Amino acid sequence: xxxxxxxxxxxxxxxxxxxxxxxxxxxxxxxxxxxxxxxxxxxxxxxxxxxxxxxxxxxxxxxxxxxxxxxxxxxxxxxxxxxxxxxxxxxxxxxxxxxxxxxxxxxxxxxxxxxxxxxxxxxxxxxxxxxxxxxxxxxxxxxxxxxxxxxxxxxxxxxxxxxxxxxxxxxxxxxxxxxxxxxxxxxxxxxxxxxxxxxxxxxxxxxxxxxxxxxxxxxxxxxxxxxxxxxxxxxxxxxxxxxxxxxxxxxxxxxxxxxxxxxxxxxxxxxxxxxxxxxxxxxxxxxxxxxxxxxxxxxxxxxxxxxxxxxxxxxxxxxxxxxxxxxxxxxxxxxxxxxxxxxxxxxxxxxxxxxxxxxxxxxxxxxxxxxxxxxxxxxxxxxxxxxxxxxxxxxxxxxxxxxxxxxxxxxxxxxxxxxxxxxxxxxxxxxxxxxxxxxxxxxxxxxxxxxxxxxxxxxxxxxxxxxxxxxxxxxxxxxxxxxxxxxxxxxxxxxxxxxxxxxxxxxxxx
Amino acid sequence: xxxxxxxxxxxxxxxxxxxxxxxxxxxxxxxxxxxxxxxxxxxxxxxxxxxxxxxxxxxxxxxxxxxxxxxxxxxxxxxxxxxxxxxxxxxxxxxxxxxxxxxxxxxxxxxxxxxxxxxxxxxxxxxxxxxxxxxxxxxxxxxxxxxxxxxxxxxxxxxxxxxxxxxxxxxxxxxxxxxxxxxxxxxxxxxxxxxxxxxxxxxxxxxxxxxxxxxxxxxxxxxxxxxxxxxxxxxxxxxxxxxxxxxxxxxxxxxxxxxxxxxxxxxxxxxxxxxxxxxxxxxxxxxxxxxxxxxxxxx
Numbered sequence: 032x033x034x035x036x037x038x039x040x041x042x043x044x045x046x047x048x049x050x051x052x053x054x055x056x057x058x059x060x061x062x063x064x065x066x067x068x069x070x071x072x073x074x075x076x077x078x079x080x081x082x083x084x085x086x087x088x089x090x091x092x093x094x095x096x097x098x099x100x101x102x103x104x105x106x107x108x109x110x111x112x113x114x115x116x117x118x119x120x121x122x123x124x125x126x127x128x129x130x131x132x133x134x135x136x137x138x139x140x141x142x143x144x145x146x147x148x149x150x151x152x153x154x155x156x157x158x159x160x161x162x163x164x165x166x167x168x169x170x171x172x173x174x175x176x177x178x179x180x181x182x183x184x185x186x187x188x189x190x191x192x193x194x195x196x197x198x199x200x201x202x203x204x205x206x207x208x209x210x211x212x213x214x215x216x217x218x219x220x221x222x223x224x225x226x227x228x229x230x231x232x233x234x235x236x237x238x239x240x241x242x243x244x245x246x247x248x249x250x251x252x253x254x255x256x257x258x259x260x261x262x263x264x265x266x267x268x269x270x271x272x273x274x275x276x277x278x279x280x281x282x283x284x285x286x287x288x289x290x291x292x293x294x295x296x297x298x299x300x301x302x303x304x305x306x307x308x309x310x311x312x313x314x315x316x317x318x319x320x321x322x323x324x325x326x327x328x329x330x331x332x333x334x335x336x337x338x339x340x341x342x343x344x345x346x347x348x349x350x351x352x353x354x355x356x357x358x359x360x361x362x363x364x365x366x367x368x369x370x371x372x373x374x375x376x377x378x379x380x381x382x383x384x385x386x387x388x389x390x391x392x393x394x395x396x397x398x399x400x401x402x403x404x405x406x407x408x409x410x411x412x413x414x415x416x417x418x419x420x421x422x423x424x425x426x427x428x429x430x431x432x433x434x435x436x437x438x439x440x441x442x443x444x445x446x447x448x449x450x451x452x453x454x455x456x457x458x459x460x461x462x463x464x465x466x467x468x469x470x471x472x473x474x475x476x477x478x479x480x481x482x483x484x485x486x487x488x489x490x491x492x493x494x495x496x497x498x499x500x501x502x503x504x505x506x507x508x509x510x511x512x513x514x515x516x517x518x519x520x521x522x523x524x525x526x527x528x529x530x531x532x533x534x535x536x537x538x539x540x541x
Numbered sequence: 542x543x544x545x546x547x548x549x550x551x552x553x554x555x556x557x558x559x560x561x562x563x564x565x566x567x568x569x570x571x572x573x574x575x576x577x578x579x580x581x582x583x584x585x586x587x588x589x590x591x592x593x594x595x596x597x598x599x600x601x602x603x604x605x606x607x608x609x610x611x612x613x614x615x616x617x618x619x620x621x622x623x624x625x626x627x628x629x630x631x632x633x634x635x636x637x638x639x640x641x642x643x644x645x646x647x648x649x650x651x652x653x654x655x656x657x658x659x660x661x662x663x664x665x666x667x668x669x670x671x672x673x674x675x676x677x678x679x680x681x682x683x684x685x686x687x688x689x690x691x692x693x694x695x696x697x698x699x700x701x702x703x704x705x706x707x708x709x710x711x712x713x714x715x716x717x718x719x720x721x722x723x724x725x726x727x728x729x730x731x732x733x734x735x736x737x738x739x740x741x742x743x744x745x746x747x748x749x750x751x752x753x754x755x756x757x758x759x760x761x762x763x764x765x766x767x768x769x770x771x772x773x774x775x776x777x778x779x780x781x782x783x784x785x786x787x788x789x790x791x792x793x794x795x796x797x798x799x800x801x802x803x804x805x806x807x808x809x810x811x812x813x814x815x816x817x818x819x820x821x822x823x824x825x826x827x828x829x830x831x832x833x834x835x836x837x838x839x840x
Contacts, residue, residue, distance in 0.1 A: 236643035298702020350704025384682030
């Protein structure tokens with residue numbers, strides 16, 4: 032569709048959701064058709080996901096087979112039915128980003144077929160590459176030069192050049208990391224068409240392209256799960272640090288050794304996952320909170336991670352020597368663990384900046400939980416932490432987890448508060464029950480506040496700055512007021528940080 | 542000596558009045574970096590930690606008596622604007638800290654940088670630190686920690702992972718191996734100063750005797766480093782570790798750069814290529830300090 036809207040001709044086709052629909056479309060076309068499974072994969076022809084049919088009846092048969100297939104455990108749900116082209120000749124055209132040159136590059140091959148890398152090796156004189164000036168763009172004469180170099184003469188040159196220039200424009204317009212037309216074809220009627228194409232939009236640029244309707248801008252090998260979508264929405268407009276979540280496995284059972292994984296930083300996370308896998312566990316999900324995230328972001332990540340049913344343990348570990356303020360991670364985890372009544376052992380490696388305070392917060396404020404939570408520092412290798420997790424899980428199997436009736440958090444002030452005082456934060460709100468605060472002998476919330484934006488007014492905590500400033504981010508959502516108040520004050524503070532869709536999701540799966 | 546940063550470089554912080562800008566300004570200044578100006582449009586005339594804030598980079602350059610480096614802490618969607626502004630104002634080295642900068646924005650920054658003879662580290666970088674001299678960005682998080690963790694010496698560190706930059710540097714220092722400069726090249730697919738560019742700077746730095754490199758799957762950076770060794774453009778001992786051995790094809794584990802597409806950028810390919818040219822590839826991360834010590838003993 033993107034191609035058609037931008038002036039690149041494509042074969043006539045229609046999407047279908049059932050074999051009956053495929054048959055009807057084939058009958059309307061009244062000629063041989065190609066049926067393509069719309070799936071998240073490449074090399075569809077070799078995988079049998081593209082079929083050809085001479086008659087509507089055959090199209091029905093082939094469609095039925097295709098609907099029965101699944102790709103990476105996800106069923107085929109949509110088929111594209113196209114008029115079968117009488118192909119005279121095939122070519123390849125692609126735009127990629129060359130990381131070494133730090134420039135876009137156009138590739139053209141006068142020989143078609145899948146696997147451009149192999150074609151380039153086998154027929155070097157048939158494949159041309161050219162860097163594109165990102166501001167100037169690809170000019171018509173650039174494209175003709177490139178095509179000429181691959182041995183093409185005659186009137187084809189101009190038409191192919193036109194298609195390449197348009198392909199570049201599509202790639203640039205939609206900020207594609209790669210945009211390929213494979214094959215570009217000339218039919219026996221002399222038509223030039225893009226017979227198939229694949230465009231990967233830069234996920235960092237998706238926010239600038241609402242017209243694409245991309246629901247979730249992440250590179251996955253599967254369509255996003257409901258939880259993936261909730262996680263993406265929770266992160267979307269919060270540029271303080273990053274939060275990444277991908278479900279790697281679903282439908283597993285308790286005791287099968289699946290671990291909820293919470294990393295910090297890509298490199299350290301990959302190594303930490305290796306450490307867990309070396310002990311025979313499997314990774315249920317990949318989560319990463321890094322780039323100095325606020326406590327609220329770590330809290331939301333933990334809540335989403337804990338929404339995966341049947342995990343046997345929680346493992347948090349990054350590089351081990353983080354620059355991010357680990358106290359924020361610790362507070363986010365503690366709040367999530369308490370609110371969600373953590374039911375599995377957790378081992379968290381909080382090495383790095385402020386690690387002593389972080390491990391202290393994590394362990395002291397989870398000491399009353401009926402499951403074990405251990406915290407480690409930069410001199411404890413990931414392998415050792417994975418060993419600890421293994422030991423805790425083994426120990427845990429013989430124990431019953433029972434939580435006290437009253438719960439382990441300040442409760443839900445929004446409903447219960449007698450004298451609520453509240454202000455908005457960037458992604459939620461802070462509430463104090465001034466009825467409780469009035470009787471508080473230790474208003475630790477004010478001194479614990481990270482950005483120091485609270486003051487006491489007739490003995491009760493209020494904002495020392497304007498509400499607008501707090502809402503714009505001066506309140507860093509560090510969660511110190513809630514936790515310190517719960518343990519040392521009068522349990523009158525609560526930070527409400529909604530995760531849209533999470534409660535509904537939990538109700539649905541439980 | 543060191544590369545990219547020392548105690549004499551005059552530094553500007555773009556976005557100094559924001560949450561990150563302010564807290565990292567503190568780190569940089571307390572560690573010894575010469576932060577001479579800040580820039581936030583609309584906030585000219587204010588001060589952050591005693592540093593004057595200007596409305597434009599042009600003004601900051603003029604009023605502060607010259608800027609060598611600009612460290613940028615602004616939201617990803619406006620990094621391009623901030624970077625182009627700094628380059629056109631004549632700043633020759635930029636550090637782009639934010640994550641999630643669109644790739645075509647990076648390409649435009651790169652083009653402008655070439656035109657003006659400027660260089661940039663990142664985006665998606667923790668920055669660079671030379672022990673005892675200065676830091677750009679956020680390596681170490683706080684000055685006290687950075688001083689405790691990283692010891693001065695003669696081994697250069699370059700990494701594509703931010704967290705691993707600090708942890709490598711910490712574990713090396715702990716084993717008694719001092720460091721000349723620690724560089725996080727950035728986690729994205731296109732970065733201004735990738736491994737090969739940093740490796741060349743280390744070659745020219747007389748203080749650096751050897752380099753430890755944390756590579757990753759994806760991109761062609763490690764292969765290009767192998768080319769440099771082959772062409773004798775890099776002649777010092779190189780200890781390399783490549784992360785992401787077990788990663789699934791086509792799925793990203795946070796770093797935009799660490800994605801394997803087709804057959805390029807694979808773990809096997811990088812290790813083979815580096816070994817062919819005589820680099821010392823270590824397969825177990827925890828062995829890096831010991832192997833570095835051993836290798837240093839031979840030179």
